[in-house]
Amino acid sequence: MCGICCVVSLSSSQCTLHNHVYERLRHRGPDHSQDITREVSDPEYACLFSAHVLHMRGSPTPQPLQDDDGNLLLWNGEVFGGLTVQLEENDTKVILDHLSMCKSPSDVLSILGQVKGPWAIIYYQKEEHCIWFGRDFFGRRSLLLSWGSDQSSFTLTSVSSRSLGVGSSNCLEVPAVGVYRMDLKSWSKTNNLKVEVYPWGYLDSDFSWEGLPGSISFVKTDSGLVLSPRVPPMNMSITGVEPKSCQSGQTSTDNLKELLKRPGQQETVRCLIDVLGEAIRRRVEHLPDRSNPNGAQVAVLFSGGIDSMILAVLADRYVPLDQPIDLLNVAFKLQESKMNQGSGKKGRKKEHDDVAAKLRPRFDVPDRITGRDGLQELASLSPSRKWNFVEINVTQEELRDKRAENICHLVHPLDTVLDDSIGCAMWFAARGTGFVSEGAGERQHRSTAKVVLTGIGADEQLAGYSRHRVRFKSSGLQGLVEELAMELGRISSRNLGRDDRIIADHGKEARFPYLDEDVVSFLNTLPVWEKADLSLPRGFGEKLLLRLTAVELGLGPSAVLPKRAMQFGSRIAKLENSREKASEKCTRLSSS
Known part of the structure; x- marks a missing residue:
């Protein structure tokens, strides 16, 4: 678990983080805090990367984590499957090792699409002058976006604050509809920030968000690239309904035990267990x-x-x-x-x-x-x-x-x-x-x-x-x-x-x-x-x-609350x- 934040600005003087937000990020990650700044002259922009780590896995690994090419990763997540992480390894390091080998957007999507577990990510690719960000398929980790009053700065953060003196209209939760790519080179040249959205496979999502200023647009990528969800679509079938054998007025654990005797029922319950x-x-x-x-x-x-x-x-x-x-x-x-x-x-x-x-x-x-x-x-x-x-x-x-x-x-x-x-x-x-x-x-x-x-x-x-x-x-x-x-x-x-x-x-x-x-x-x-x-x-x-699962596990009255x-x-x-x-x-x- 981490508190992660990235402030991007066309002016280095505006690339700052409010003290109240900084403290709330530190609450999330009390074990280690670190800030890294980047000022780029061509194209012209500045970035502040702030990470606050709660150590949960492997060896303690400070963030932001940087590779030999100058790419930076802020990772707030856990890899519970999909990619191999050994017991002694830290998943942030494993993720960065994979991302460092990516040569194209499809490579980035392939890595993130494999991860099973909750995550929010901010990843800066130095050579491409771009920032990738997003949340997992279910959005189990927080990521917020906001922008400055003059629309020349942009902030991604795990947590914000009402005390900034601005309304909620300029702070939004990043929708968990896909992964996003922000082109800093284009923004620097045009003053218009266009963010490409790479959606999760079978989601039919609306990318027209309310509350965004005119200079910021989120557009579904025209490359056709998508992330592969780690879960299949829901079974929507309503045919072949099997009637239950208990009477509608009976609601005891004994009735649940009777239902467990139906053909195939115990097998389904044990699969869930x-x-x-x-x-x-x-x-x-x-x-x-x-x-x-x-x-x-x-x-x-x-x-x-x-x-x-x-x-x-x-x-x-x-x-x-x-x-x-x-x-x-x-x-x-x-x-x-x-x-x-x-x-x-x-x-x-x-x-x-x-x-x-x-x-x-x-x-x-x-x-x-x-x-x-x-x-x-x-x-x-x-x-x-x-x-x-x-x-x-x-x-x-x-x-x-x-x-x-x-x-x-x-x-x-x-x-x-x-x-x-x-x-x-x-x-x-x-x-x-x-x-x-x-x-x-x-x-x-x-x-x-x-x-x-x-x-x-x-x-x-x-x-x-x-x-x-x-x-x-x-x-x-x-x-x-x-x-x-x-x-x-x-x-x-x-x-x-x-x-x-x-x-x-x-x-x-x-x-x-x-x-x-x-x-x-x-x-x-x-x-x-x-x-x-x-x-x-x-x-x-x-x-x-x-x-039914509760009864199979040996629970009693709580099974029918x-x-x-x-x-x-x-x-x-x-x-x-x-x-x-x-x-x-x-x-x-x-x-x-």
């Missing part, structure tokens, strides 16, 4: 030596729901047994007025209710309750493992302070109520500061884990959201498969860049096993009815394949205006 387990193994093994030998190296964003429970169970297989695993569980304290709402309707009980409200634990939100239940299931399955169930409690005062100080800048340039709710909940969860219960007492705990596993991608692929039920009821299987295809196609712009910026602010790396290329490839080959059956009740039919979004399970949504819509612009972010 194998491919998802391998994705998790790649993400939790061979981590750097621990600075705290008693601390966890791996943490899970944990609600006790089906997605995080399966991540924890499979992580338990590959994390050494002498290491704890941190289960990060966040809860927001309700205001007194909100806790007591409704009690006045029963006048004779009001006094009793007021007393009860004062005694009631104020952080026992839904995710805290299911999280504790999930902990008990995990402890039964793996009693020798030390599970640190980290209770992260957030007051409204701390939420207000940290939103203004940190979170509003990390969410930027996104700005909706949903971005605020999820961004805040995830920031506090990833920070990992709370307490762990031990016997009748508790101890303060701050997670030392650099790797944070998150369940993003499960709902999008397995029909976990309520909107999937709405679409299924209105348009049947055809509507559902279209909705799922859209979900996966837009996940980079809705979730992943924001979540990467939020989690990395703590010097930690978000890892997304459900979005591993092999996992997505497997799920994309399955017809939709193998993944979900929305004719069955909530808490059962959505993510049905995952629920209904989906509950993080902003509701943690109760952060209850702290603010309940009449807000998720898609509305959030005034709390803009006023911070």
Whole structure:
């Protein structure tokens, strides 16, 4: 994980990086920071390359990394497959070695198209006077672009800041639709910046972006060159639907066990366990030596729901047994007025209710309750493992302070109520500061884990959201498969860049096993009815394949818990205006 940034300007005096942005980049990469400047006279331009490294793999390797020809690489990513990286090797060095041998755009695309894993890249080719940049197929790493007020400078960065005094209109997330090539020689001569877009193979993407100034244009390459996606298109078939054998009113683990007996069902489940387990193994093994030998190296964003429970169970297989695993569980304290709402309707009980409200634990939100239940299931399955169930409690005062100080800048340039709710909940969860219960007492705990596993991608692929039920009821299987295809196609712009910026602010790396290329490839080959059956009740039919997997892994009640979004399970949504819509612009972010 790294914080990477490149400022390009037609004037060397404007080739600077704002201090606030620099500090946020350093949060992402606390292990090593380095800046390299380049001033070129013919054609005339200047570049500032700034990189901040979180060491995760192989020998520590400072960035920007430079080869013998003067080419520079800023790499924020992990190579989990496609290209060979030995245990003792650093993937940044491996990537640069491959890119240094490239003689043409097709060579560059061939290398990047082979990589399995999350990445964002900025690569300067000295002889060609060009900069390549982009994000992986799913956009699992953040990359933003912005430009100066006079349009003579251009910035690519992992994270920006609202404090620059400019609106979000001049800062955009780089769309994860392909890889981009910026011709600095042409820009220097014409003052018009034309960026070629080399798209991912089968994506039908719109390259007309809103908000760009007139002097900057992004144009799909006319060379016909594309990147080869590492995942196949989604199976859109709706013929040959196989009916489920359980009755629609039954939603117990026993019913799931009955469904597992259907011909071929257990084989499908075991294939998912194998491919998802391998994705998790790649993400939790061979981590750097621990600075705290008693601390966890791996943490899970944990609600006790089906997605995080399966991540924890499979992580338990590959994390050494002498290491704890941190289960990060966040809860927001309700205001007194909100806790007591409704009690006045029963006048004779009001006094009793007021007393009860004062005694009631104020952080026992839904995710805290299911999280504790999930902990008990995990402890039964793996009693020798030390599970640190980290209770992260957030007051409204701390939420207000940290939103203004940190979170509003990390969410930027996104700005909706949903971005605020999820961004805040995830920031506090990833920070990992709370307490762990031990016997009748508790101890303060701050997670030392650099790797944070998150369940993003499960709902999008397995029909976990309520909107999937709405679409299924209105348009049947055809509507559902279209909705799922859209979900996966837009996940980079809705979730992943924001979540990467939020989690990395703590010097930690978000890892997304459900979005591993092999996992997505497997799920994309399955017809939709193998993944979900929305004719069955909530808490059962959505993510049905995952629920069957949970039972096969030995889980119990958590296998039939209904989906509950993080902003509701943690109760952060209850702290603010309940009449807000998720898609509305959030005034709390803009006023911070």
